[in-house]
Amino acid sequence: MARTQVFLGFLSLGLLLVLYKAASQVPSTLSPQGCRMSYMSPSYLLQSSFNRTWTHLADRYSLWLYREVGWEDQTLGGVPVLFIPGNAGSSRQARSIASSATRQYYESPHKVASEFADKQSYRPLDLYTLEFNEDLSAFHGPTLESEAAYTEKAITFILSQYPPNTSIVIMAHSMGGVVATSLLPNPNIAAIITMSTPHTLPPARFDRRIAKIYESSLVSVAEDMTPILSLCGGATDMMIPSESCVIPDGEGYRKTVFTTALEGCWTGVGHQVMVWCHQVRWRVARAALELGAVSTPSQRIAVLDRWLNDGHSFSHHSSDDVGWTPSAPVSLTLDEKLTLKNPREQHTYFLPIGGSPTSKFILYLSQGSIMSVSPPYPLPLSASVRLCRGSPSTGICEILMPTTVRLLPTLGPDRPAPPPLEGIDESEGVVYFAADIPEAEEIQEERWVAVDVRGTDGRGWLQGGFIHDNRGRTTHNLTVHGVLHRDVTVSVQGSSLRQILEFPKLSSDALLAYRLTPKFSVSRSCDETLLPPLLQLAAGPESHFYSLAASETHPQTTLVIHAHNSGPFIHNSPSHGNGMNLSIYSTLDDGCAIESIALRVDYWGTLGNVAARYWVACAGWTVGVVLWVLFDAWAVHEQGGSMPTVGQSLESFVKRRLPLLTVTAFFVSLIPMPVNILLGNSGQAIFSPIAPVLLILVTGMVCISWWLLSLFMWPFNRLQRFTNPSCRRTEDTRVHRRTAFSMLFIFALIFVFVPWQIAFLGCYIFHFFTCATDTTNTRQTTAASRTPPPRSPSPARLSSSLDIHQQNTHILLLMTWLLPLVAPVLAVWVRTLATAGLTTPFDGDHNVWAVAPWLILVDYASWTQSSLLSREKIEPISLRWLFLGASGVAFMVGAGRTYRVFDGVWLAISLAVMIRIGPRYWGGQSWPQILRRGK
Numbered sequence: 001m002a003r004t005q006v007f008l009g010f011l012s013l014g015l016l017l018v019l020y021k022a023a024s025q026v027p028s029t030l031s032p033q034g035c036r037m038s039y040m041s042p043s044y045l046l047q048s049s050f051n052r053t054w055t056h057l058a059d060r061y062s063l064w065l066y067r068e069v070g071w072e073d074q075t076l077g078g079v080p081v082l083f084i085p086g087n088a089g090s091s092r093q094a095r096s097i098a099s100s101a102t103r104q105y106y107e108s109p110h111k112v113a114s115e116f117a118d119k120q121s122y123r124p125l126d127l128y129t130l131e132f133n134e135d136l137s138a139f140h141g142p143t144l145e146s147e148a149a150y151t152e153k154a155i156t157f158i159l160s161q162y163p164p165n166t167s168i169v170i171m172a173h174s175m176g177g178v179v180a181t182s183l184l185p186n187p188n189i190a191a192i193i194t195m196s197t198p199h200t201l202p203p204a205r206f207d208r209r210i211a212k213i214y215e216s217s218l219v220s221v222a223e224d225m226t227p228i229l230s231l232c233g234g235a236t237d238m239m240i241p242s243e244s245c246v247i248p249d250g251e252g253y254r255k256t257v258f259t260t261a262l263e264g265c266w267t268g269v270g271h272q273v274m275v276w277c278h279q280v281r282w283r284v285a286r287a288a289l290e291l292g293a294v295s296t297p298s299q300r301i302a303v304l305d306r307w308l309n310d311g312h313s314f315s316h317h318s319s320d321d322v323g324w325t326p327s328a329p330v331s332l333t334l335d336e337k338l339t340l341k342n343p344r345e346q347h348t349y350f351l352p353i354g355g356s357p358t359s360k361f362i363l364y365l366s367q368g369s370i371m372s373v374s375p376p377y378p379l380p381l382s383a384s385v386r387l388c389r390g391s392p393s394t395g396i397c398e399i400l401m402p403t404t405v406r407l408l409p410t411l412g413p414d415r416p417a418p419p420p421l422e423g424i425d426e427s428e429g430v431v432y433f434a435a436d437i438p439e440a441e442e443i444q445e446e447r448w449v450a451v452d453v454r455g456t457d458g459r460g461w462l463q464g465g466f467i468h469d470n471r472g473r474t475t476h477n478l479t480v481h482g483v484l485h486r487d488v489t490v491s492v493q494g495s496s497l498r499q500i501l502e503f504p505k506l507s508s509d510a511l512l513a514y515r516l517t518p519k520f521s522v523s524r525s526c527d528e529t530l531l532p533p534l535l536q537l538a539a540g541p542e543s544h545f546y547s548l549a550a551s552e553t554h555p556q557t558t559l560v561i562h563a564h565n566s567g568p569f570i571h572n573s574p575s576h577g578n579g580m581n582l583s584i585y586s587t588l589d590d591g592c593a594i595e596s597i598a599l600r601v602d603y604w605g606t607l608g609n610v611a612a613r614y615w616v617a618c619a620g621w622t623v624g625v626v627l628w629v630l631f632d633a634w635a636v637h638e639q640g641g642s643m644p645t646v647g648q649s650l651e652s653f654v655k656r657r658l659p660l661l662t663v664t665a666f667f668v669s670l671i672p673m674p675v676n677i678l679l680g681n682s683g684q685a686i687f688s689p690i691a692p693v694l695l696i697l698v699t700g701m702v703c704i705s706w707w708l709l710s711l712f713m714w715p716f717n718r719l720q721r722f723t724n725p726s727c728r729r730t731e732d733t734r735v736h737r738r739t740a741f742s743m744l745f746i747f748a749l750i751f752v753f754v755p756w757q758i759a760f761l762g763c764y765i766f767h768f769f770t771c772a773t774d775t776t777n778t779r780q781t782t783a784a785s786r787t788p789p790p791r792s793p794s795p796a797r798l799s800s801s802l803d804i805h806q807q808n809t810h811i812l813l814l815m816t817w818l819l820p821l822v823a824p825v826l827a828v829w830v831r832t833l834a835t836a837g838l839t840t841p842f843d844g845d846h847n848v849w850a851v852a853p854w855l856i857l858v859d860y861a862s863w864t865q866s867s868l869l870s871r872e873k874i875e876p877i878s879l880r881w882l883f884l885g886a887s888g889v890a891f892m893v894g895a896g897r898t899y900r901v902f903d904g905v906w907l908a909i910s911l912a913v914m915i916r917i918g919p920r921y922w923g924g925q926s927w928p929q930i931l932r933r934g935k
Helices: 003-024 026-030 091-105 143-161 174-184 206-223 278-292 297-307 603-613 615-638 644-668 690-723 735-754 757-772 775-783 795-834 854-861 880-893 897-923 927-934
Strands: 043-044 062-068 079-084 107-108 125-131 169-175 189-195 228-232 254-258 328-332 337-341 347-352 360-368 380-388 396-399 406-410 429-439 447-454 461-468 471-474 489-492 498-507 512-518 536-541 542-547 557-564 578-585 593-600
Touching: 003 026, 003 125, 003 603, 003 644, 003 690, 026 557, 043 091, 062 091, 062 143, 079 091, 079 107, 079 143, 079 174, 079 278, 091 107, 091 125, 091 169, 091 254, 125 206, 125 278, 143 169, 143 174, 143 206, 169 278, 174 206, 189 297, 254 380, 278 297, 278 347, 337 347, 347 461, 360 380, 380 429, 447 461, 461 489, 461 557, 471 735, 498 593, 512 603, 536 557, 542 557, 557 603, 603 615, 615 644, 615 690, 615 795, 615 880, 615 897, 644 690, 690 757, 690 795, 735 757, 735 854, 757 795, 757 854, 854 897, 880 897
Parallel strands: 079 125, 079 169, 169 189, 189 228, 228 254, 328 347, 471 498
Antiparallel strands: 043 062, 062 125, 337 461, 347 447, 360 429, 360 461, 380 396, 380 447, 406 429, 489 593, 498 578, 512 557, 512 593, 536 542, 536 578
16 A cells, blocks of 8 residues: 555545534534524324325325314314425424414414404414425435425315415425425415525535426526515524525515524524524414415515514504604703613603714614514513704604614623523514614704604613714725735724624625624723624625623633625625625723724634535545546556556556646636536635645545455455355356346336436446455466466466456446445435335336446456457547546536536446447457458
């Protein structure tokens, strides 16, 4: 074993360990989870009437109706809702949302809550849930199509039990969201809420049929008018890259909400946790309850915006403007700020507007409400804001329209954000109001901002004031290269109610993470501050809140921030993921003011993001390395040399090819290419080192795999040496008749029952034993040391046998790394047999031609004594160049479209079998002999 290979192998193992550790720590370092557990008393009613008269898939899947034990009866009449589970999902995943909907509609068993009892349009949910027997739909297109067909029939069945023109609300988790969008257009679907659904990129890219489903679904999403809202968990979700959860824009309502910005949630949420996280499930349930009470698309959109709001949108109803009069007494202030702690009396406060032409008014209200925006269970405290001209007593006042009204989380010192296991209590939220002050119509015009405070009972607080001349907004031209190796300090303009730091050139790609360290103006804690400094990162549709508060025990806070504005293999990435805004919210307190922040790239977080997204690329790139090794080995033989061993071929590749390929990979990564090519980064220079590192990693993995194969073959080889020294049959010029019948039987079995991937697995096992039981390798040393005895093979024949053995082991290594490409379908088939049995045929994957070349190849290799490596005269160009071409396909598209890798290898093997094996296999003659006989 060469030292170079040993070093590379251990280097690869070390890299794998580091990458695994970095990826596993992403949720805790980038976006900790704080979800409260949900509880329920579930029961499920099987819809036995939905049988084979409705769909032939009724024996494979089932439909259930959820009912909360003790709270509701079994009669129908509510709002029909259908839950679609995802990959390996269960119908029971719907119980958390269904239970929350029941316990919101009923305040006690069978007693309707007062907020719903007075409105006849509100009804409880009839939540149906699909059982797909935990099918692995993420790996198999036909399975996904079967689920979609069953879901479509289920919707028809459900609505047949309700009055005409009834529509249904769809909730879907993970790949269930892909099933839901594939049903569009469908006039019976009122709205779709997806949770942790990879809308734009399949999580496993091994099946071309899934790619076709995605292409068709994206067209429907772009053109259909059905409202769709996508909930994404952010970096906490390790099952899918969250940038693929962003739903593309379309003609209809398309909105993406990250749970890190979802009002009342403000935490990253794991993939499976999404369906039971209390802060998420109760809002999804409430949205479904109110969707059943409205009938028009605009009303449905308003419901989704209200209950699944991340602060990006706000709809205001102006009915409270009519007949407004200031609360008595009226308070005038000469200061441009207002602070009220624990107010007990109703007042209208007038704040004078300064002479600055560009002013913004900011108001914070704790636990109260402004313009219907409030925590779920607010205090009576409320505030309304008006713009007044003239004297406060006789002037004209009109509503001051806000640019932003949103709910902010309450994050204090010495409290992790979010608190583990409990999360942030949404009832403690702070309402943030921001409005631009219009320019005065007259230069000397007297203007005021009136803040009318009502519902005061000694609880809560309020603070407001002005920001003049855009001093609360600064732009910085930082780039990722500027913060790559050092901390860059960005100044913050003193004490202010809100400051925005714009970084239009800073990359917000999902692969990058940044370390942020705030510096305070004075060394004093923020324990007494009404609203300690709160950082909001905004990039594209995503927002994330972080606490900057300092305390006596934690005088300095270091954060790791990130975004999912774009990512590898994502189409239509805005400006390649450039642009990031940081907003700092705080009340006016000079002792807790941010003076500056320091930014730099966080290597550990970035490494974790890279590792989490490029594991699929390893499957394609390892095949590319093996194909190149095979190309070089065959070149040696065609040039007159003996076929090298696999170890020698790998050593030659590592020493001769790998250095050049790593340099080439680096520079190719700098070329702007489509997102499905190479590593999907469109030539961004910051990511160019990923390709050479990945190439070194997969080469080491190939070396390790050969060591393991040699180890596994050794016992079989030793056993064969002592029991049967020669296992090859004598070559009798043509295939046996029984072999032909066996192949016909296998082809028929594939065509009717088993997927071709099962046959490929059989080919691999058969070829493994061919290589393991071939004693040619063990005879090599004895042949070189003594004269061959009578009836022993001649040296030339021995050399030919050795060439055949080395050729077979190279093919075995190739088939070993093709197994991961076909293994997902094998898993799906086994899973389907275990759950559904033989109730329905296994759709798709019955392509006989996909495995036919491998069947012929491994059978021929088990008995032939003729080398496959000798170039035929009919070949204008040696067939070995096909393997180099297939290697190029694996490297260029193997990461983005892994299913293309097997296609390239199949083409090379098919032509090699047709030209170099076919005539010998069936007729016992080579092509030159056949051509001469024809003449």
